[in-house]
Amino acid sequence: MFRGMNVLLPCYIAFLLQLLVFQTCHSSNITAHCAPSSCGNIQNISYPFRLNTDPQSCGNNNYNLSCENNISTVLYLYSGKYYVQAINYGNYTIRVVDAGVQGNCCSIPRYSLARDNFSYGDPYTWYNYKQVLPPGVGEGFVDYRGYYWGGRLPPTLSQPMIFMSCENTVNSPLYVDTAPYGLNYGSGNYSNSSLVTHSNYVTLGGMNASDxxxxxxxxxxxLLPKKNYTDNYSFEEIHSDLANGFELSWYNINCEKCRRGCYLNSADHRRCIGFHESYRQIILYTVAELLTTIALLHGLKVVCGTPCVIIFLIYKWRRRHLSVYDTVEQFLQSQNNLMPVRYSYSDIKKITRGFKDELGKGGFGTVYKGKLRSGRFAAIKLLGKSKANGQDFINEVATIGRIHHTNVVQLIGFCAEGSKRALVYDFMPNGSLDSHLFSQEGSISLSWQKLHQISLGVACGIDYLHLGCDMQILHFDIKPHNILLDENFTPKVSDFGLARLYPTNGSITSLTAARGTIGYMAPELFYKNIGRVSYKADVYSFGMLLLEMAGKRKNLNALAENSSQIYWPYWVHDQVSDGKAIEIGDDATEEESKIVKKMIMVGLWCIQMKPMDRPTMKNVVEMLEGDLENLRLPPKPVFNVDETPTNIEGESSSLSGDSTESTSLVENAY
Structure with missing residues (x-):
């Protein structure tokens, strides 16, 4: 093996040298400095810029400009057209304006352009090439990545301006109304846009999802020029700056040795952005790493071999015992398409006013009421120490973070800062469903029509989780405590700490341990011979929830007056099959009696012993929306198993003897 590696080593080094030569040739592919060109008001267009009519040997092709009718100098950037207003060769900037912007306030830009459009190493950048240190910060405080304690250097040249359309008028200091200026949307790409019909606003400096x-x-x-606006600025002032144009830096022409661009530090020394390394340095590091590996393989016997083995074992041990924080951070780094906002811990403290208004506590932490900068109320769940390597936090962010449905609680944002982890949700003023079902003090009594609407909403939410996303989401903890109610009593499925994501092309999944809350868990989670675990486990949990809603009582009640009523599903099945009426109050109407009977029959179908006998959530929605006369009574859900339960100790946090306490959001949290 070593002899073969000796043969491959010269080949590998030759390949690296070829890369070095290629990089040198590529860097030297610089065209000649020619006589300056001009177009309209832009005079002395010189290196690195060139007009598209100049000889190919002039200028740099990355800085190509066009001359339109010998009047306007045009820069085409990221599929957008921009008129050049000025080129400053002293500070390496070019000022451009969107082709759709005219001198009057009626015009608006045609092309979207944000900082996310720019990539490291692009010819143009939105930041200044010159580093400026704040007072009291010395060069020694700047680390190898070009960061200092408190922010990123160098400073920016522009700031984002966001155009929005709103169905209703908005009264917020963050929103500037454009209505008084009669914007002309026909001049841009807006003919089919909601901007034409809705109320329109702009905000400056970017925004969080919570805003x-x-x-x-x-x-x-x-993009707008970087500028501090007064408190009462108008769209007229903003448009004036739009018409003047924004600046971009072209200093990257001097950064051929830096992969991600470069800048000048406060001592006028050129520094690469990110790691201070050139391609040659990368090659040297790679060669050195290869030689070190070969030396380890050949071995230095006792002197160097033993320390290397020890270091290697320590490294492997640390990899095997990744902390909760590393696991969470790795997940967040891999999910760069998440919509929720990432808050710092200091932001969380400001939102909750120092965690003053506690709403409740649960298995995974404490929930506080907070207020976002936009004035919107939120519920902040501050997670305690995780027993599952941060998996509860990852589950919630991975599931709710990628979906939006009227019957699923919305995750506004999250915080993951060392051991501090928090989840920011929409605030639900009417709390959880169980507080209204089981006659808690101060709760509002819900009518049967409202309970039916709530049950239908929950069913729609679960159906969306199963079939409405690009990944199938299994909740595994459907129960009254995890159904939250907003100001209109619209139900929201919440608490995804036990949820799992699965591909939509298969309905069967494997679990190492039962998960959920006893009393709502499907029997196949305990007994293998009943059937494989699938989305039908959520159907079973919903059935138990639906029966509790129909009876306004717990399914299992050891203190029931009649022993036959201890287990509500058995008793109510016997009542319906014998044609007896279900008592729901002396003043109940015939329509209310039908609603209750329909909820009972649908619930009994959902809790059938075998998963294959249960309906899908789509069928459940159809049954709840349909007529009672179209439903038939299912068989009595009788347990008959010949096997001991499967492991329920694998995830201790996922089970609880009390059906009202498990891995849920907090009691009366919202």
């Missing part, structure tokens, strides 16, 4: 008001949507993002 986006209800029934508002982001239409376009543009």
């Amino acid at each position: 986006l008001m209800e029934l508002c949507s982001i239409e376009k993002i543009f």
Whole structure:
């Protein structure tokens, strides 16, 4: 093996040298400095810029400009057209304006352009090439990545301006109304846009998801010059700056040795952004790493071999015992398409006013009421120490973070800062469903019509989790405590700490341990011979929930007056099959009696022993929406197993003897 490696080593080094030569040739592929060109008001267009009519040997092709009718100098950038207003060769900036912007306030930009459009190493950047240190911060405070304690260097040249359309008028200091200026949307790409028909606003400096008001949507993002506006600035002032244009830096022409661009530090020394390394340095590091590996393989016997083995074993041990924080952070780094906002822990403390208003406690932590910068109320769940390597936090962010449905609680944001982890949800003023079902003090008594609407909403939410996403989401903890109610008593499925994501092309999944709350868990989670675990486990849990809603009582009640009523599903099945009426109150109407009977029959179908006998959630929605006359009574759900339960100790946090306490959101949290 070593002899073969000796043969491959020269080949590998030759390949690296070829890369070095290629990089040198590529870097030297610089075109000639020619006589300056001009177009309209832009005079002395010189290196690195060139007009598209100049000889190929002039300028740099990355800085190509066009001359339109010998009047306007045009820069085409990321599929957008921009008119050049000025080129400053002293500070390496070019000022451009969107082709759709005219001198009057009626015009708006045609092309979206945000900081996310720019990549490291692009010819143009939105930040200044010159590093400026704040007072009291010396060069020694700047680390190898070009960071200092408190922010990123160098400073920016522009700031984002966001165009939004809102179905209703908005009263917020963050939103600037454009209505008084009669914007002309026909001049841009807006003919089919909601900007034409809705109320329109702009905000400056970017925004968090929590700042986006209800029934508002982001239409376009543009760049403005970096400027501090007064408190009462108008769209007229903003438009004036739009017409003047924004600046981009072209200093990257001097950064051929840096993969991600470069800048000048406060001592006028050129520094690469990110790691201070060139391609040659990378090659040297790679060669050195290869030689070190070969030396280890050949071995230095006792002197070097023993320390290397020890270091290797320590490294493997640390990899095997990754901390909770590493696991969570790795997950967040891999999920760069998540919509929720990532808050710092200091933000969380400000939102909750120092954790003053506690709403409740649960298995995974404490929930506090807070207020976002936009004025919107939120519920912040501050998670305690995880027993599952941060999996509860990962489950919630991975599931709720990627979906939006009227019957699923919305995750606004999250915090993952060392051991501090928090989840920020929409605030639900009417609390959880169980507080209204089981006659808690101060709760509002819900009518049978409202309970039926709530049950239908929950069914729609679970059906969406099963079939409405690109991944199938199994909740595994459906129960009254995890159904939250907003100000209109619209139900929201919450608490995804036990949820799992699965591909939509298969309905069967394997679990190492039972998960959920006793009293709502499907029998196949305990007994293998009943059937494989699938989305039908959530159907079973919903059936138990539905029966509790129909009876306004727990399914298992050891203190029931009649022993036959201890287990409600058995008793109510016998009542319906014998044609007896279910007592729901002396003043109940015939329509209310039908609603209750329908909920009972659908619930009994959902809790059938075998998963294959249960309906899908789509069928459940159809049954709840349909007529009672179309339903037939299912068989009595009788347990008959010949096998001991499967392991329920694998995830101790997922079970509880009390059916009202498990891995749920907090009691009366919202």
